[in-house]
Amino acid sequence: MIEGTHEHKDETEEQIHIVSPRIYILIGATLLILTGTTAAVSFVELGPFNVVVALAIAVIKAMLVVLFFMHLRYSPRLTKLTAISGIFIFLGLISMTLADYISRAWGRW
Amino acid sequence: MSTATIVSLPDQSTARIPKVNFLTKENGLLSWLLTGDHKRIATLYLISITFFFFIGGALAALIRLQLLTPGAELMATDTYDKVFSMHGLIMVFFFLVPSVPATIGNFVIPIMVGAKDLALPKINLLSWYLYVIAGIMMIYTMSVGGVDTGWTFTTPLSTHYLNTHVVSAGLAVFVAGFSSIFTGLNFIVTIHKMRCPGMTWFRLPLFVWSNYAASVLMVLGTPVLAITLVLVVLERTLGIGVFDPAKGGDPLLFQHLFWFYSHPAVYIMILPGFGVISEVVSTFSRKRVFGYTAVAFSSVAIAVFGFFVWAHHMFIMGISNYSALVFSLLTMLVAVPSAIKIYNWAFTLYKGSITFETPMLYALGFMGLFTIGGLTGVFLGSTGTDIHLTETYFVVAHFHFVMVGGMLMSFLSGIHFWWPKWTGRMYPEKISQFAAVVTYIGFNLTFFPQFILGMLGMPRRYASYPPEFQVLNVFSTAGATVLGVGYLLPLLYLTWSLKYGAIAGENPWQATGLEWQIQSPPLTENFAETPIMDHEAYDYDWLERKQASEVASV
Numbered sequence: 001m002i003e004g005t006h007e008h009k010d011e012t013e014e015q016i017h018i019v020s021p022r023i024y025i026l027i028g029a030t031l032l033i034l035t036g037t038t039a040a041v042s043f044v045e046l047g048p049f050n051v052v053v054a055l056a057i058a059v060i061k062a063m064l065v066v067l068f069f070m071h072l073r074y075s076p077r078l079t080k081l082t083a084i085s086g087i088f089i090f091l092g093l094i095s096m097t098l099a100d101y102i103s104r105a106w107g108r109w
Numbered sequence: 110m111s112t113a114t115i116v117s118l119p120d121q122s123t124a125r126i127p128k129v130n131f132l133t134k135e136n137g138l139l140s141w142l143l144t145g146d147h148k149r150i151a152t153l154y155l156i157s158i159t160f161f162f163f164i165g166g167a168l169a170a171l172i173r174l175q176l177l178t179p180g181a182e183l184m185a186t187d188t189y190d191k192v193f194s195m196h197g198l199i200m201v202f203f204f205l206v207p208s209v210p211a212t213i214g215n216f217v218i219p220i221m222v223g224a225k226d227l228a229l230p231k232i233n234l235l236s237w238y239l240y241v242i243a244g245i246m247m248i249y250t251m252s253v254g255g256v257d258t259g260w261t262f263t264t265p266l267s268t269h270y271l272n273t274h275v276v277s278a279g280l281a282v283f284v285a286g287f288s289s290i291f292t293g294l295n296f297i298v299t300i301h302k303m304r305c306p307g308m309t310w311f312r313l314p315l316f317v318w319s320n321y322a323a324s325v326l327m328v329l330g331t332p333v334l335a336i337t338l339v340l341v342v343l344e345r346t347l348g349i350g351v352f353d354p355a356k357g358g359d360p361l362l363f364q365h366l367f368w369f370y371s372h373p374a375v376y377i378m379i380l381p382g383f384g385v386i387s388e389v390v391s392t393f394s395r396k397r398v399f400g401y402t403a404v405a406f407s408s409v410a411i412a413v414f415g416f417f418v419w420a421h422h423m424f425i426m427g428i429s430n431y432s433a434l435v436f437s438l439l440t441m442l443v444a445v446p447s448a449i450k451i452y453n454w455a456f457t458l459y460k461g462s463i464t465f466e467t468p469m470l471y472a473l474g475f476m477g478l479f480t481i482g483g484l485t486g487v488f489l490g491s492t493g494t495d496i497h498l499t500e501t502y503f504v505v506a507h508f509h510f511v512m513v514g515g516m517l518m519s520f521l522s523g524i525h526f527w528w529p530k531w532t533g534r535m536y537p538e539k540i541s542q543f544a545a546v547v548t549y550i551g552f553n554l555t556f557f558p559q560f561i562l563g564m565l566g567m568p569r570r571y572a573s574y575p576p577e578f579q580v581l582n583v584f585s586t587a588g589a590t591v592l593g594v595g596y597l598l599p600l601l602y603l604t605w606s607l608k609y610g611a612i613a614g615e616n617p618w619q620a621t622g623l624e625w626q627i628q629s630p631p632l633t634e635n636f637a638e639t640p641i642m643d644h645e646a647y648d649y650d651w652l653e654r655k656q657a658s659e660v661a662s663v
Binding site for chain 1: 366
């Protein structure tokens with residue numbers, strides 16, 4: 001009975017990490033500031049970089065929410081791996097789709 | 110056919126179904142609709158998917174009747190478009206995707222890992238309710254006039270040119286997607302967290318491994334489909350322009366996103382079927398599955414490779430030549446783990462004590478038909494031959510060999526295999542063996558001519574065809590009627606067996622899985638006490654020793 005459990009020590013001994021209200025307020029404020037930045041930047045003409053900036057800010061915000069509000073930073077490695085697998089698959093989707101768009105202009109081989 | 114059998118039933122004159130079991134524990138409709146018991150939810154799913162299977166089957170019958178003659182005599186051409194679209198949508202999203210995982214998987218996975226239930230019983234029930242809501246939305250779509258995009262919702266047809274019910278159909282599939290995400294999530298958490306003491310990863314039955322791989326695909330792939338369908342709905346209603354070249358969008362982007370889910374989706378459908386075949390082949394050969402680890406990891410390999418082959422659906426759609434080359438090579442890679450499985454099952458049979466009960470007949474049928482389906486996939490994965498064969502009946506035949514010849518055969522194999530555990534009663538053996546053979550013959554007669562039709566150039570998705578194709582189409586339609594009998598028979602005799610079947614006892618097949626060591630039908634809690642796994646999976650020597658010691662102690 002014991003052999004089955006000890007190899008999963010880091011999974012079963014999950015302690016619930018208590019995040020101080022200070023961190024929550026800090027992250028919440030950062031998210032609001034970034035939202036304001038997104039809105040402000042949309043009034044500035046940056047050409048194609050408008051999209052890049054908006055997406056970059058959105059990614060940072062999503063990371064803050066996942067890391068702190070959803071406690072990924074304080075989670076066991078298995079949970080982190082689960083989140084990363086989603087990002088890995090998403091990168092596969094984006095990079096291989098874009099590879100098609102980029103190489104279409106190359107013509108025939 | 111050999112008459113040897115491994116079936117060992119208790120003495121019918123004294124045997125009784127256990128008074129307390131998951132079916133009799135509580136009574137009344139509410140005890141079913143509010144249940145958290147994975148076995149009851151599996152039963153609800155079984156009834157629902159059977160209902161949709163027969164709707165989808167009726168639509169298939171209409172398609173085959175229409176194609177009996179070269180002209181469009183039976184129905185108008187736009188009606189035909191709706192019929193084949195609804196057939197595809199219902200069969201893919203309401204039968205094939207939930208078929209094995211949500212019914213058989215729901216029923217046996219918690220028992221196989223030695224747990225009392227899935228990790229999240231309420232999410233499991235929610236998953237069934239979402240499925241029912243999605244099903245009602247799909248029936249609504251059908252009753253107000255249906256949809257004629259094909260099951261693929263391809264843009265710009267779906268967004269710009271059709272006035273049928275694309276929005277309600279798309280939202281129905283969206284909701285059904287969440288139902289399958291919840292099932293997958295539940296399996297992943299259960300398999301990670303709820304294994305009984307001693308149940309290490311490499312002692313898990315292979316059915317659990319293959320469902321785990323399918324669950325990963327469900328959780329990672331389905332959200333992409335959901336987002337894509339929302340984009341189609343927004344494009345259609347608000348004209349946001351993601352897929353519209355006039356507004357800077359690209360219709361091919363839709364196909365990239367759609368097939369990014371829908372190619373892995375065929376592995377979501379087939380992987381749990383592989384799991385059933387592993388269990389059945391081992392049980393009816395009395396041997397441990399040959400190369401257990403290779404079979405386990407080939408499921409994971411299929412899940413990973415499956416995500417990087419999607420553009421092989423798009424070779425002629427205008428993607429770049431370089432992309433087509435890369436995706437063609439990657440597609441060939443998937444053949445490797447699939448072949449590992451087929452070879453390992455064949456080696457399991459080698460020198461095994463094979464008996465031919467119904468589940469085994471379906472499993473052997475699966476091995477033949479899936480091999481043909483898989484190998485014709487190689488024709489379609491090669492860019493050169495694909496240009497000739499794509500959008501013809503060759504693709505239809507390939508897909509049906511994999512999904513009907515593969516998945517449906519393994520589903521029926523699994524239903525017969527676990528039926529005694531589920532209901533406590535045996536199905537009638539002779540007539541079910543007959544049904545398995547009828548299914549096999551009917552299937553080949555229906556779909557093999559379609560390979561030839563495709564090679565000759567008959568395009569799919571048309572209500573009429575040139576008269577020279579009629580002979581093969583008559584074969585196909587005739588086969589479909591035989592196939593229909595093959596599917597009606599199990600419905601009839603399985604229902605009959607609920608009341609009149611022989612009492613099965615705990616372990617009619619002399620199988621080794623944990624689910625066969627408990628009463629049938631199981632208790633609501635599955636196990637009277639937490640089991641301890643002290644042997645490898647498929648260890649028939651362990652079973653023999655256990656039975657010997659039971660006899661000695663009595």
